Amino acid sequence: MSGSLRVNVREGRWRTVRAHPLAILATTAAALDVVTTTAILSSPRFAELNGLLSLLSGVHLGLAVGYFTLLCGLLSLATWLRLGWLSTLCGTYLVVAMGVGGGVNNLVLFSTGASLYDRLPVDPTVAYTSLLAVSVVVALALISRHDRVPWRELGVGVLLFTAGELLTVGLRFL
Structure with missing residues (x-):
């Protein structure tokens, strides 16, 4: 099994993780x-546009960097584990929003x-929000090429993500 890794997802269950282009691109x-x-x-010289990261870096730079690294690491892990539609959504977000937008x-x-x-x-907020909409589309x-689209779960995820982004943008204007 060259180029693969076995990961214990839950006790007694193993999943083979293989490198695929989206995971490599998303992690990069x-x-x-x-x-x-x-x-x-x-x-x-520069100011961070993400209000949450600016707020955390005001407390301590290590707190902001740690939070952001953890967030990116979790999204990358979700992409590598190939959890169906969730992996595709996380990977696409990492490539479009964090890779290009960030x-x-x-x-x-x-x-x-x-x-x-x-x-x-x-406005930069409109441009970034448009970029996020492109990543969802x-x-x-x-997802629809390979799986049935889970509209309910996806809708809840998009609503939570949108609320988080609005909170982040709102913090920038405080």
């Missing part, structure tokens, strides 16, 4: 966002001094 995107966000938080944006910010969101003709397209 998460790592890029963690590294660049850590640099943003520790630099006095990591690439932070790299552009470091190199040019202005973020991608500053260059758009719309792409995930739904990928």
